[in-house]
Amino acid sequence: MEEFIKIHSIKKIFGSGEDQVHAFGPADISIKSGEFISILGPSGCGKSTLMLMMAGLLRSSSGSISFDNQIVSEPKTDIGIMFQDNTLVPWRTVEGNIKLQLELRGLSPNDYADKIHEILKSVNLEDFKDRFPSELSGGMQQRAAFCQAMIHEPKTILLDEPLGKLDAMTRERIRTDIQNLWMTHKPTVIFVTHSIEEAVQLSSRVILITPRPGKIDREIEIDLPYPRNLEVKRSQKFFKYVTEIQEVFHQYGVI
Amino acid sequence: MASSNNKFKNFLRWIASGWMLILFFVLFFLFWEYSIPLFEIPRYILPAPSEIVQKGSADFDKLIYYTGVTGLETVLGYFLAIILGLGFGIAISFSSILRRTLYPFFVSIEMTPKIAFAPLFISWFGFGLLPKVIIVILVCFFPIVLNAILAFNSLSNELTLFHKSTGASALKTFFKIRLPAAMPQCFVGFKYAAINATVGATIAEFIGSDQGLGFYISIVTGNMRPDLAFAGIFFLTLLGLTLFGFVTLMEKILIPWHISMKRINN
Numbered sequence: 183m184e185e186f187i188k189i190h191s192i193k194k195i196f197g198s199g200e201d202q203v204h205a206f207g208p209a210d211i212s213i214k215s216g217e218f219i220s221i222l223g224p225s226g227c228g229k230s231t232l233m234l235m236m237a238g239l240l241r242s243s244s245g246s247i248s249f250d251n252q253i254v255s256e257p258k259t260d261i262g263i264m265f266q267d268n269t270l271v272p273w274r275t276v277e278g279n280i281k282l283q284l285e286l287r288g289l290s291p292n293d294y295a296d297k298i299h300e301i302l303k304s305v306n307l308e309d310f311k312d313r314f315p316s317e318l319s320g321g322m323q324q325r326a327a328f329c330q331a332m333i334h335e336p337k338t339i340l341l342d343e344p345l346g347k348l349d350a351m352t353r354e355r356i357r358t359d360i361q362n363l364w365m366t367h368k369p370t371v372i373f374v375t376h377s378i379e380e381a382v383q384l385s386s387r388v389i390l391i392t393p394r395p396g397k398i399d400r401e402i403e404i405d406l407p408y409p410r411n412l413e414v415k416r417s418q419k420f421f422k423y424v425t426e427i428q429e430v431f432h433q434y435g436v437i
Numbered sequence: 438m439a440s441s442n443n444k445f446k447n448f449l450r451w452i453a454s455g456w457m458l459i460l461f462f463v464l465f466f467l468f469w470e471y472s473i474p475l476f477e478i479p480r481y482i483l484p485a486p487s488e489i490v491q492k493g494s495a496d497f498d499k500l501i502y503y504t505g506v507t508g509l510e511t512v513l514g515y516f517l518a519i520i521l522g523l524g525f526g527i528a529i530s531f532s533s534i535l536r537r538t539l540y541p542f543f544v545s546i547e548m549t550p551k552i553a554f555a556p557l558f559i560s561w562f563g564f565g566l567l568p569k570v571i572i573v574i575l576v577c578f579f580p581i582v583l584n585a586i587l588a589f590n591s592l593s594n595e596l597t598l599f600h601k602s603t604g605a606s607a608l609k610t611f612f613k614i615r616l617p618a619a620m621p622q623c624f625v626g627f628k629y630a631a632i633n634a635t636v637g638a639t640i641a642e643f644i645g646s647d648q649g650l651g652f653y654i655s656i657v658t659g660n661m662r663p664d665l666a667f668a669g670i671f672f673l674t675l676l677g678l679t680l681f682g683f684v685t686l687m688e689k690i691l692i693p694w695h696i697s698m699k700r701i702n703n
Contacts (some may be wrong), residue, residue, distance in 0.1 A: 228690065237598070259602060267593065269595050269598075269599040271617065273617045285609075285613060289681070313696055
């Protein structure tokens with residue numbers, strides 16, 4: 183497969199002079215189209231910073247990021263993005279929030295009526311489309327946000343700890359949703375997380391980030407069959423990957 | 438079944454809380470009424486509620502007319518303050534130059550008791566409607582503008598990043614995200630200003646006027662008629678409650694999602 187995203191000597195320093203904080207880098211990463219990449223590291227290692235730079239929402243201090251040989255110099259609009267705190271607005275229903283993504287992009291919500299129905303159904307929210315976010319549980323809100331982030335069918339999806347605030351059971355459930363979507367549409371996914379198990383379960387490749395300033399410690403290809411269901415998660419191989427990564431972070435004194 | 442049971446419970450709860458308030462007012466006025474003869478309070482100090490109603494009703498037409506006068510000053514000043522306050526609030530929120538100049542200026546003026554300007558306005562603009570409207574604007578403007586600035590500057594980081602990632606124009610973002618997101622905090626300012634509006638109009642009338650409830654109260658108090666003063670205060674209270682009720686109703690109509698969100702979170 184073609185090399186799709188190229189991150190070259192990217193580095194971010196916040197502030198200047200004595201107050202400056204070296205948040206991330208330098209780091210080089212190259213990502214192929216259709217890969218599921220997890221950026222895994224302890225909190226404060228700059229992994230969210232990296233994601234924001236990839237989205238063009240934060241300027242890097244040095245280095246460059248390019249998608250399809252196009253250097254990122256302003257906010258990228260052909261991506262889907264999701265954060266730990268969702269981007270649902272309280273004055274719109276679930277369906278209205280999904281339409282908001284389309285309206286802001288100048289797309290006609292009517293043209294997407296079938297797709298909205300389809301994506302809501304894929305995460306079991308079709309009966310809740312007329313509910314307001316405040317009427318939903320945290321997990322349902324995050325599933326609605328997931329639909330909002332995907333409705334315009336982006337080729338690249340940036341997920342910044344989208345499951346961070348959810349309980350263990352709900353996390354498990356939404357991981358499956360994300361995996362299903364990825365297997366069907368094969369977008370390129372950049373998934374920022376601090377959960378080792380989550381990274382191993384979902385990714386085709388895990389990139390391990392050191393404590394701040396975040397640098398790449400190593401990259402691990404996860405050679406497990408999809409869909410990675412309970413059976414795969416119980417396997418020796420799965421366990422081996424998890425242990426290997428645990429060892430790395432143990433050496434850094436993180437765990 | 439469960440939902441009708443719930444409705445019944447809500448109804449009982451409403452009765453319980455509603456009746457308590459009514460009972461409190463009944464007891465309050467009864468206490469007032471009977472403590473006048475009991476403690477031998479002279480009527481030129483504090484009249485009984487029954488006397489206020491009786492004497493006040495003789496002046497009813499005048500009170501109604503004056504309520505209209507004060508009401509016009511209040512409402513005109515209040516809505517002009519909303520227009521100005523929102524306008525300046527939005528301008529300051531989106532202009533870094535204004536944020537560094539006008540904003541600190543407004544914050545420091547907020548510390549000045551605005552009502553202190555009232556005699557000046559009367560001397561500049563005379564006894565008519567204009568100085569009263571200006572004083573009401575002055576009293577209402579600051580809570581509205583300061584809350585609007587707070588409102589338009591407190592969009593969550595996630596929503597800011599989200600709208601940037603859609604490439605939507607500033608105008609579209611304003612109407613689809615920034616404006617609705619700012620409304621709840623703006624209404625905090627509108628409500629606070631609604632409470633102040635009648636205060637501004639009344640004091641302006643105290644200082645220089647020949648009609649209105651504030652004028653009425655200061656005249657009858659000078660004539661040792663506290664019964665009529667209380668009648669005037671009653672109509673002022675009614676005016677204030679009506680304005681506040683209207684703003685609360687507008688909040689319910691314009692941002693129903695905010696009200697229900699609060700209810701669920703509580």
